Amino acid sequence: MFLTLAVCFCMMVLVSADPCLIISEINADNPRLDTTEFVELYHTSGQRASLDGYTLVFYNGNGNIAYKVLDLKDHSTDDRGFFLVGSVDLVPKPAILLPPNTVQNGPDAVVLYRTSAARYTEKMNVTAVGLVDAVVYMTRRSGGAEFLAEILTPGEQAFVEDEAAHEEDESIERCLLSEDQWGFQLSLPSPGQRNNCTPPAAPLASPFINELKLGGGQVDGLVELTDASTAGPVVMVVWDGKTDQVSVSMDVDTSRTGLTYLTVGKKYMKGDDSGAVAIYGGRAADFPVGSPLSQTQPLDAFVFAGPGNKPSANLTETLIPGRLPYQLSNSLREGGFYLSRCGVATWARDPGVFWEAPQTPGLPNKCPWPKICPHTILIPGGTDSPPHLPPRSSGDFLINELNTDTPGAAEDGEYIELWHPSGLRVSLQGIWILLFSAHNNKPYREISLSGHFTTSKGYFLLGSDRLVPAPSLRLPPNTIQNGPDAVALYRSLSGPPSATQRGIPTKGLLDAVVYRQRGSDREAQELSKALTPGQLPLLEDPDVLPGDEALSRCGGLYPLDLSAFSVALPTPLRENICPRPPPAPEGVVINEVASGHWSNQSQQTAFVELHGPPMTELRGLVLSVFDQDLSGTVVALPLKGVIDQNGFYVVGNVTEADQMFPDGTTVPARGAVVLCYDLFSVCRAGTALTNSSLRDVLVFSENQRLLSSLSTTRGRQVMPAPR
Incomplete structure (x- = not known):
């Protein structure tokens, strides 16, 4: 069974007490000649209903303009609530006849509007104004329906009509998923009849x-x-x-x-x-x-x-x-x-x-046709502009805020807040949250978010039962452990990520936060190495603020970037309140670098020595180490503390170090050391670093990618030779 969510989003939510008109079925691609195409509308009252005021518009995804507009004035559904638009060879005969090969195969859309029919004309641009229901579809070969989906079904991908799903013909049929959530599936065509909405033979959990x-x-x-x-x-x-x-x-x-x-x-x-x-x-x-x-x-x-x-x-x-x-x-x-x-x-x-429903022992279930309206979008005078993702965004779900340790023994205010950078209501189909324990590096809870949606501003909250505002997904009090632990976010359409991957799963990983209590850095070493390599676990420091506090994303939309988080006041389902950054430290430079790979197997250890004005506060400076053989960051270390009275600060695995490298990391034989000021994101090779953020660079590599991405105006290239 091919199933996708195709739910439109609402400023007005219709319920079963208020019947509505929906797009029930579409057959856009017949075998051989397209002479039995159709679009089926259905009124959820199951009775005859007037279609005055409704307009049906067909959009071409190549150019995103209307190629057919049908004013439904003076028409009505049949006595069972159905209305057919289709080819002349279709049985039963459609109420509105179309020439063969009218309904395009995709990437395209069929949209039902309810507002003045005069505003919809052929060759007009795609619009969401007056939209009641929409289906955006494409074939596996065509693709290219992203813009239509962005406008008409925001947060949902286009439905893929697979012509190989059935030996003969198939159609896109609307079926109820759960409660008032609708979706579409491929099934045998059923024009003018109830759709073939049979439950899946094998859901994610079996038996069920x-x-x-x-x-x-x-x-x-x-x-x-x-x-x-x-x-x-x-x-x-x-x-x-x-x-x-x-x-x-x-x-x-x-x-x-x-x-x-x-x-x-x-x-x-x-x-x-x-x-x-x-x-x-x-x-x-x-x-x-x-x-x-x-x-x-x-x-x-x-x-x-x-x-x-x-x-x-x-x-x-x-x-x-x-x-x-x-x-x-x-x-x-x-x-x-x-x-x-x-x-x-x-x-x-x-x-x-x-x-x-009637009991059917040993037989397929005999399900009634639902009379529930889907969530619909109705924008009498809304904007036609598509949403755009913020700069430097991955475009997928992010962990936005984490509160793992609330005051008192009850722990009934803890929560995890997700955010989608589109800032819109988005489906969480196929999204999983895994809560990991550092004691055995295994998930102690796996939570499927399928069937849920973000708020209209892109937020999703799961947390304790007594949390205010109420979370969309409630957890028993004291569920989220205080650390050292991790919260990881995945996209997995085939069940929990841990079911198909050994160890700590990384396939499908969207974002993760590894966190700790005081003195527990080393216990989270394996989780850090797998989920947020080269970074130290975060500390939700209870001494920073009076009362409660949370780890809040305060800048930078990179996933898997712990330096984007700050300890801040909890703001579930609201914009994060972030601390004001301190002034940028001035005059701090890289003074000396050593790698254990440069001294012919001697006992030399790796370190980076900085020099600057004595007692300079280092908060906001990030020391990054790049390894050319690993093509990326091996250390991204936010600095803390101050330059000593002699003007030095040492980072490394040496006894006199002011700050240690994370376990398992060191200075490589070939790479670069970068000092930058960026309170919220990690300095990365390949990222355009502005002169205002880059403080000093030492490149010990001939790798052209490192040389081109790290400005030579603020650093040097030195090639060390083993003694």
Whole structure:
């Protein structure tokens, strides 16, 4: 199944109580001659609805101009809510006929507007004004839909229509992902009919919960699982929503293929109560009845809330972090509640993918057609200008603020704040946060952010339950360890990064912060080496500010750059409040450099000696060491302290050093030493260093990249010869 989010973003959020018109299906590319193309609209009331005031516009991604405009005035949907625009050979017959080969194959877009039809004309430039719904699509061969997506579905990539997905024809169909979040998938065309929205055969976690029956205390409960034959030992656990204790634990028979049914006693999983069902790797003996809530992460979980019986916040946030429990109806039924997995989201541990539906043991789930409106964008007079990323930005998600140690024993104000440099509402599909412990260099918590979005300003907050403002993803108090530890941000579409990579995963790494407590630098050595090489862990210093403090990104949008962070006042979901930088130190230069590689295997050790006015404060100066063989920075060390009374300051692995090199780093045989003033970013080879930031340079290399990127007007090139 090919699935992508294609949700438009909102200044106005429509809900199920207010039906709306959506683009439901597009078939732009038929086999051979394009004589059965179509665009299907659907009114979520499921009834006849007038289309007066709506305009359908087709955009060409080559030039980003409109090639077809259809005013829908005097038209209406059919009695089931459907409306077809398409080729003459299409069955059923479209309400508006198009010549063959009208709907272009991509990169293109189909957009539904609701405002004056007079403002939309063929050959006009792409606009978001009046936009209600949009689909941006392309083929694997074409690409090139980035500009259309930036304007029409900001924060989302264009959908890729893969002509090889089915033997015959295929179409782009809108399906509900979870709760009120919609997406698109490729499936067999279904013009004028319900889309083929079947749940994925294998979400990220397998086996997973497929159907549930919650009894009313009169009948047994049931849990249907997908095929568990390829998994190791698997156990199903029922948790009590009031005590957070094990009510039932049952080993799952993994010797059989296909769907598996498990029966739960009638006094558990009651529709007028609260609780949870979770699937774990392991055995029932690992979860004895009455044992407390385990912090082991389940393969899948379903948390439910009966009328007036909410499960504990701890149960919810441990089993389904960032999601809401399924709220059961007030009307208890004699036969119980039947719930089926119907959302097509590929992630697990989300009750939002379940709907009330008839029970279908051993058969595909029989899901109703949803009547929920997607989030839509409606800009009556907005700007057409695309967003532009700030200078020096990676363009992807960054860790923006980190508060790991809050005052008091409760630790109920800790948080992690992410930011997308576009400053827009952006999907977090495929984004993971891993919390690493330096004691074993392994993640102690893996958090999938799929299905979540940033705020309209690009922020995303996860943190403790009592944090104000409320985080989008809640964590139990005292979850984020105080250090030495690390927070790492990844993009991974195939599950947690640790599942496919040995050791500390680096593939897909977007950003990371390695941090420590006082005196614990060395314990984080392996995490630093893998995640932020050449940099010392950050210290969230509790003595800097009265009350609470955070590590805030205060300048520089480079990822994996610890020098961009400062200890500052916590500002969750707000612009960071950064300390005013001190005046730049003057008169400090590189005075002497030594490398252990220059003295023919003698006992010489590596160091860099600086010279400057006595007692000069060094904050803001960064000492960087480049290695030509490694093509990059091996040390990027923000300096601290002051020049001594004799005018010297030594950095290196020598007894008289004022500051040590990070473990495992040294001065190479060929490279460069750079002294620069830049409070917020690391001096890098290949970066255009301005004369105001560059203080002194010594290049001991013939590497042309180093020579061209490091200004010779403020340094020297010297070629050392081993004695």
